[in-house]
Amino acid sequence: MRTIIELNSLAKSIRRDIVKMIAAAGSGHPGGSLSLVEIMVALYFGDIMNHDAKDPKGKNRDRFVLSKGHAAPVLYAVLAEAGYISKDLLPTLRKLGSPLQGHPDLRKLDILEISSGSLGQGISVGIGMALAARLDHLPGKIYIAVGDGEINEGQIWEAALFAGHHHLNNLIVIVDHNGFQLDEANRKILDLNPLADKWAAFNWNVMVIDGHDMASVHGALQKAGQSAEKPTVIIAKTVKGKGVSFMENNNKFHGMAPTETELSQALAELE
Amino acid sequence: MRDIKFSKATRQAYGEVLTVLGETHPEIIVLDADLSKSTYSNYFQARYPERFINVGIAEGNMVGIAAGLAASGKQPFASSFATFLMSKGFDQMRQSIAYPNLKARFCGSHAGISIGEDGPSQMGIEDLALACALPGFTVIVPADEAAMQSLLPQVLEINGPVYIRTGRIKSAVIYEAGTVLKIGQASVVREGRQLTIATMGLMIGESLIAADLLEQEGYSVRVMDFHTLKPIDIPGIRYMAENSEAVLCVEEHLLDGGLGSIIAREVAKIRPLPMDFVGLTDYAESGTPEELLKHYGLHAVNIADTARKLLKRLRS
Numbered sequence: 274m275r276t277i278i279e280l281n282s283l284a285k286s287i288r289r290d291i292v293k294m295i296a297a298a299g300s301g302h303p304g305g306s307l308s309l310v311e312i313m314v315a316l317y318f319g320d321i322m323n324h325d326a327k328d329p330k331g332k333n334r335d336r337f338v339l340s341k342g343h344a345a346p347v348l349y350a351v352l353a354e355a356g357y358i359s360k361d362l363l364p365t366l367r368k369l370g371s372p373l374q375g376h377p378d379l380r381k382l383d384i385l386e387i388s389s390g391s392l393g394q395g396i397s398v399g400i401g402m403a404l405a406a407r408l409d410h411l412p413g414k415i416y417i418a419v420g421d422g423e424i425n426e427g428q429i430w431e432a433a434l435f436a437g438h439h440h441l442n443n444l445i446v447i448v449d450h451n452g453f454q455l456d457e458a459n460r461k462i463l464d465l466n467p468l469a470d471k472w473a474a475f476n477w478n479v480m481v482i483d484g485h486d487m488a489s490v491h492g493a494l495q496k497a498g499q500s501a502e503k504p505t506v507i508i509a510k511t512v513k514g515k516g517v518s519f520m521e522n523n524n525k526f527h528g529m530a531p532t533e534t535e536l537s538q539a540l541a542e543l544e
Numbered sequence: 545m546r547d548i549k550f551s552k553a554t555r556q557a558y559g560e561v562l563t564v565l566g567e568t569h570p571e572i573i574v575l576d577a578d579l580s581k582s583t584y585s586n587y588f589q590a591r592y593p594e595r596f597i598n599v600g601i602a603e604g605n606m607v608g609i610a611a612g613l614a615a616s617g618k619q620p621f622a623s624s625f626a627t628f629l630m631s632k633g634f635d636q637m638r639q640s641i642a643y644p645n646l647k648a649r650f651c652g653s654h655a656g657i658s659i660g661e662d663g664p665s666q667m668g669i670e671d672l673a674l675a676c677a678l679p680g681f682t683v684i685v686p687a688d689e690a691a692m693q694s695l696l697p698q699v700l701e702i703n704g705p706v707y708i709r710t711g712r713i714k715s716a717v718i719y720e721a722g723t724v725l726k727i728g729q730a731s732v733v734r735e736g737r738q739l740t741i742a743t744m745g746l747m748i749g750e751s752l753i754a755a756d757l758l759e760q761e762g763y764s765v766r767v768m769d770f771h772t773l774k775p776i777d778i779p780g781i782r783y784m785a786e787n788s789e790a791v792l793c794v795e796e797h798l799l800d801g802g803l804g805s806i807i808a809r810e811v812a813k814i815r816p817l818p819m820d821f822v823g824l825t826d827y828a829e830s831g832t833p834e835e836l837l838k839h840y841g842l843h844a845v846n847i848a849d850t851a852r853k854l855l856k857r858l859r860s
């Protein structure tokens with residue numbers, strides 16, 4: 274397996290891909306893509322997920338669901354790095370005819386597990402996959418990334434109640450807890466605290482980690498797959514726009530592409 | 545050929561007019577589901593923070609809260625993207641708004657495929673079918689800033705729920721400032737005798753260009769703005785049916801359950817005519833608004849093509 278240092282340097286190159294592809298598209302969501310990078314890199318390149326780019330629909334695979342679909346750029350960058358899609362596709366993000374749609378689109382890119390973009394639905398979909406794996410006696414685990422704003426949605430908590438009740442220990446949810454949603458900071462709209470207690474009260478195994486510390490991320494994901502009877506939630510404390518100084522905690526970059534000058538500055542910082 | 549001007553997006557006009565109305569109507573309460581900067585309900589928030597509620601990303605809850613406010617004598621205006629508002633708030637609109645017939649108002653922005661690059665998950669293309677399915681709802685699509693200025697104040701007087709559809713991109717300027725439109729009354733934006741194009745919203749501009757193209761080929765084409773889909777303007781449809789040889793419905797919405805299906809039903813009752821329909825039949829994709837309109841057949845050129853075929857059918 275790759276060392277933590279190697280994973281970190283991979284994370285940096287994924288960040289470069291993200292800002293480049295969003296700049297080329299002229300629109301997109303850098304903030305919530307950059308906050309997910311360590312998590313995605315650990316999942317795909319840290320020997321966490323059982324996956325194979327040569328057999329993307331392999332029956333025993335683990336599955337990844339990007340419930341916060343607007344973070345599609347980080348998913349595309351990781352899928353390209355892992356060899357599922359050509360890196361040449363990255364600059365076609367959001368362009369007419371591209372398989373790299375603004376939000377993940379299963380019809381246009383069939384190696385995806387599901388389409389997303391309307392927030393709040395990914396855990397339920399993941400539950401369906403987890404139940405199917407259980408029924409078919411398959412080993413696959415289901416990893417789902419949700420946003421902290423996204424968990425405002427009632428469906429998230431219906432799903433949480435269900436997964437706890439049904440002991441879906443093959444279900445692993447990662448909350449990208451970057452503190453912001455679209456209009457403002459979470460705490461100005463709906464305070465989520467105490468967040469860990471909420472999930473624990475729904476009978477989930479809960480871990481709270483620094484979502485940019487690769488060793489913690491990797492360690493938590495490794496443990497997550499081993500819970501005996503509960504679904505696991507990893508609350509990853511992250512920084513929106515992580516890695517690019519002027520995007521960090523600057524919610525202007527929730528859904529705005531960098532200009533050319535901003536792109537050069539971002540790339541210089543990500544050297 | 546006609547030089548169509550583009551101006552303020554209808555979502556922005558909504559935010560501006562609503563803010564003006566807030567001054568004289570203290571009962572107006574504005575709600576949003578974490579999209580206030582996109583729906584422009586943030587204009588109201590800036591002026592009347594105490595009468596603005598950001599419920600978070602929870603559209604169903606927002607519609608339910610609007611019901612409670614309306615049942616308590618307030619006049620709620622709740623906004624989000626059209627698709628999230630109508631799809632995620634639908635049962636709440638049915639059970640807690642339409643069924644008790646409350647005076648609650650909803651504004652769905654980012655309607656149609658002209659939102660562009662964000663792609664299908666964010667495009668409201670079923671919103672009108674959903675809103676029109678609900679008994680007692682009034683459903684309007686203001687075409688531009690002047691239409692919004694004329695129609696939105698009338699919404700305050702409607703004794704039942706209302707759905708207002710707005711768009712993301714700049715709107716084609718159809719009406720002069722100060723134009724008076726009436727909810728429930730379609731407006732003739734271009735006169736003609738052979739074919740009527742029945743349309744609304746962003747498609748009016750495209751239809752006008754199409755009508756000009758057709759006129760150069762010797763066809764006489766009327767364009768009507770059905771800014772109110774529900775209740776549909778029966779006298780307007782009668783006028784159209786009795787004074788045209790064919791009707792073409794054009795909409796930035798799925799064909800199933802949209803403007804065309806409503807108009808066809810009424811035309812069939814009044815005076816059946818050859819008709820055709822331009823609209824969407826499936827989810828679209830990411831692209832620039834202009835590219836998408838062309839690709840999915842909603843461009844003036846596509847409208848003119850379908851119109852030509854319909855007119856040729858008449859002659860044969």
Ligand SMILES: Cc1ncc(C[n+]2csc(CCOP(=O)(O)OP(=O)(O)O)c2C)c(N)n1
Binds near residue numbers: 341393527601
């Ligand atoms: C159901 C639904 N409502 C609204 C939106 C519009 N929207 C897109 S991103 C976003 C904010 C998401 O916040 P969060 O989940 O915290 O993501 P992050 O801040 O990590 O980007 C909103 C409201 C949506 N995509 N889906």
